[in-house]
Structure formats: C-alpha cells, structure tokens
Amino acid sequence: MIVDVDIGNTNAKWRCQGDSRIYVQSTRSLPQAWQYSGAAITRVRVACVAGADVLQCFAAAVRERWGIDIELARVQRNYAGLAVCYEDVSRLGVDRWLAMLAAFKSVGDEFVAVSAGSALTADWVAQDGQHLGGFIAPGRERMLASLYGDVANVLLTPRVPGELLDIALGQSTETCVDGGVAVLLRGFINHVASRCLGARIILAGGDAQAMLTMCAQEHKFRVSLVSNPVLDGLAIALP
Template structure:
C-alpha cells in the first residue's frame, strides 16, 4: 500500500497509549504501549504523513508529545471536545471541561448506530454517557475505575491488604483478597446498572449500549444476561478521531 496515506492515531491516557496505523481508512496494525513516549518514536518515523491524537494525559506529558511530533516534522492534529459534531450535541455548558476521550467515544458510538445509546468506558476511570436518538448528550457519570479503587483502599486503610486477583468475579468473598477484588467489580457493574436505569428517564427504554476500555469486557461479562445485547468495541475513542477532525 502507498505510504503517502499512512496515518497514525493515538489514544494517550494516563497509564498507557493505544495506537493504530491506517492507510486511508484501512487499519493496518495496532497496539498498546506503556505511557513512555520513547516507544512512539519508531511509529512516528515509519513513513507516517499525519498523526491524529486524543489525549487526556497530564499537561507536561502532552507538551512532551507535541515536542516529539514537532521534532519528527510530521503533521499532527489534536482532537478537542466540541459543542456539536457529526450529529452529536454536547450536553456540557462548558464543553472544554469534557474529556476528549468521552467526546470521541460518543461520536463513534452514535454514528455507528444512529440511535439512542449509552457509552460505557471502563479504563482508569469508569465513564458513562447517555445520548438520545436525536444526538443530544444528556449527561453522564465519572467514577474511579478498578485500578483506582484498589489504590484508594491500599493507600487509605491500614489493615486492608490484598494480592493480585486470579479472575474477575462478583461473588461473595471468603478472604480479604476475594472481598477486595470481587468488591471492585461489584461496584463497577452495580454502578453501570443503576446508571442505565437513570439514563432511561432521559433517553427512553429503547437504546444501544456500547462498551469500551481496558476493563470493558470484564464489566460486560460480569453483568451476565443483563448485558447480552451490549456491544463491545475496543477502539471507540480512536474511531471518533476521524469524525472530530473531519474538515467541514
């Protein structure tokens, strides 16, 4: 394939960077690297003509990323949250306060189904957003994700100590390890179920549920029959980049 169309898309979080390369609209390859910018140099230098970026990283890390892209002499575009784009109308009064990852996931989700939908992104944070059939964003929730919940317990309690979980479960625990790890999943799944109940008051009972994020599949699986119709999409945030950065 011709390298002149090679595009690199980045989803830069606070714990990892997801990437994928495209030739036009065709995905060539993808991956995930630790949140170290050194790992991006080879990707950026491999014939890429454009880099699209979604970043929720700290300001210092984002400045380092911009410097890397400038140094590589490659064209780049950073997505930002908008008042309206691709049929979706932002529900925030101050759209600059919305994390761009949530915005991009909403754009991708709504444009994939063109119907009322709830977007669940289970990553470092658990975010849940509701979009009506007309594309109006009705609001959402931001909660600590699984890893943050564990760190909060570890750092804020003197005697709650636990190891690494062997599997994802929501059953009653019979030792501290199981109580903590099963409890973190219980909290996430329970929050999602209640969020859907609240969302129905705004967008009605007929809607799609789209799940993404590193812990998204665990949340879907643990919700059991309740989540049979949910759709898991690994790259919703990256899928929204082209929509947000499309030229009018």
C-alpha cells in the same frame, strides 16, 4: 501514513490507517520514547486526557522525527450532529466526546457510551444526538490503588471473567477488596443498563470484558463491545 493516538491516563494506544491492529504503550513511558515502529508518518491525530507535560513531550518528539505538528482533537459543542450538554464544553473529556461521536455515527439511535478504563464513564445520547449527561467514577485499578496505595499493581490479579460472576465473601484482605470492588463495578454497569432500557450500550476500555460478564443477563443483548471508540472518533473529529 495517518496514525491515530489515544493518550489515556494509564495507556497510550495507536492505530495506523488501513490497519486494524491497536498498539499499546504505558502513558508513563510515552515521554521517554514513543514505541512506534511503522512507516513514515504524514499526520498524527491525537486525543489526550493525560497531563499537558505528556502531550508536550509527545508533540515535540513527533515534530523532531517527522517534521509535522500533531493534530489535537478538541471538544466542540455541536459537531457531526452531536450536541454536548455541558455548559462549559472545555471541561468534557475529549475521550468521552470522541467515543460518543463514533457511537452516534455507528448506532444511529439512542445509546449509552460506557468506558471501563482508568475511570468508569457513562454518557447518554438521545436519538437526535443530544448528549443528556453521564457519570464518572474511579475505575477498577484506581479503586484498588485508593485502598492499597502504591502497591496496588502488585496486588492486581488478572481475573478470568467467570470468577467475577459469583462474588464470594472475602476471607482475607485481598479477597475482601477484590469482592468489594467487583460489587461496585457490577453496581455501575447494572445501574447504567437498567436506567437506559431500550438504548444500546457501547462498552469499551481495559475492563470492558469483565464489565460485560457482570452485566445482568437480561441486559447483555443490548451491549456491544468496541475495541477503541476514541480512535474511531478521531477520524470523524479530524477528517
């Protein structure tokens, strides 16, 4: 059994080969125990942007339980037709690279890979596979945490996407913050969309659905929601 694992800053997600289900566990809890409960594992392909300590604990647990070393994806300057534009490719997040690899294979044309998770990222890739650059910004939870500190999670309210369409003026701290953050998220996705007229927008991450809702009507037809391009990219990077 091959298992692909995406260790993000908030959540670790995994998928077993031949099974479309994605399992999620908080990254914080991963060093204590990986909640994998499937069949015996022969390969574990990993993308990790969380700390080295998390990865070390995870690798040690896999070695102890299945007697194998994890296979870690690493960014390469030129791979599978995708050419990374960073001067120092080791600085590019492997999650961004894998998402671009997956989109490059499936779109076959110019695209922008957007992730709305712990961070907001957008990466432009030309039709010939040249990575043109991108943006990194704090994601929704990070923006809230920067205002509320450790109580951010308490104040996070799961919102139905429709609520985000009409950003009302807040009349309490919470509604002012929610509205302000929504303005920034909306600004990000609509800037991306209006900067890449013609290109497909491949949108993923925990806040992808909310971002799609906030995307201007005239751009929505170019957006494809994907559930986890990082996991898709692992199969390309580590065949």
